Amino acid sequence: MQFLDQFRGNQLVTESDVAGFVWQGTPMRLMDRQRGIRKPRQLSAALTFRTVFTPPDGVPPYADQEGPDGFQRYKMRGDDPEHAENRALRQAMLHGLPLIWFVGVERGTYLPIYPVYLVAEERELRQFVVALAPEQRYLLGVSDAGNADDVRRYADRITRQRLHQPMFRARVLAAYQQRCAMCRLRHVSLLDASHILPDGHELGQPVVPNGLALCKIHHAAFDQNIIGIRPDLQIVVREQVLLEVDGPMLRHGIQELDGRRLEVPGSPAADPSADRLEVRYNDFLAAI
Structure with a gap:
């Protein structure tokens, strides 16, 4: 050991x-x-x-x-x-x-x-x-x-x-080849496995189709409903955040993600579940 x-x-x-x-x-x-x-x-x-x-x-x-x-x-x-x-x-x-x-x-x-x-x-x-x-x-x-x-x-x-x-x-992380699905960052120590739906949800099992490899800042933004993901894998940034003026992290790290497509494993067995994404996206819309 x-x-x-x-x-x-x-x-x-x-x-x-x-x-x-x-x-x-x-x-x-x-x-x-x-x-x-x-x-x-x-x-x-x-x-x-x-x-x-x-x-x-x-x-x-x-x-x-x-x-x-x-x-x-x-x-x-x-x-x-x-x-x-x-x-x-x-x-x-x-x-x-x-x-x-x-x-x-x-x-x-x-x-x-x-x-x-x-x-x-x-x-x-x-x-x-x-x-x-x-x-x-x-x-x-x-x-x-x-x-x-x-x-x-x-x-x-x-x-x-x-x-x-x-x-x-x-x-x-293995399914996403050790990189963030939003920004492609490859520093494993800065990556999290984010749940699309939480543990308490009936579809919140700890399985790959309920997961996303995200860097820590995009994981936090996803959890806080600053960023949403449509079932067709398009990334959506909350409108009021798009109107904010701040430093380069907000501009390049958050705002420029709007409309970009999520990077996924490309395997039907490992790709994020469209049903789970739809439930989570509805939660994102309700939080706006």
Whole structure:
């Protein structure tokens, strides 16, 4: 995990990035190209597990998902709970060992989430329960009706912070080739993944068609209804802002966007959803 810390600035890693890991003078693979669960021969328990990339319009090969209690699930290998790889994960669970979860955001590119812990096993469903933070490990035993809702809300918040938000950002920026959809700025540290519709909306899921890669100033202008986007991808600047006189940032950075077409991935699966844009544009018009 200390080895992976060096990639935190970029967030994402490739298989070649992690191929250089060495433990006690011996190279150790952190990912297996053919399998999702990695137990190095030097260890008695699993070290990492992986969820492969699924295109925005694709169906994941494994049904890894969030459970009704707010905790993530990770599917076992195959139908046999006693498969060697499942036993390796079980050993990590029984001994409370921290694991690394590589979540695919592009083909061959992963977001490493760590440390995570396996805190329970649902053998009949062939899956493990995953805690995404050390403090989340202790929530699963709290089951009385008086605080079950509080536990769920807290688990949901941790899941958003440690999985959904980083995954949403990584996948949106990858789809937009690491550049702002309005001004084409490529400085990744200055880019955000903006939601077209917020989390609380019925269409506000953290998926690429509900996202836009925007630099921080255009993200703020979009959120504040200074800038709107029509369903046909034309950018609209609020009329009173067009009449303002200020410095070059307002003129070149905001006003000159009016009438320009939004830059999008160009893939029907990744392009912003026209339905979502229409709802958001109506909100923009109502705010004028």
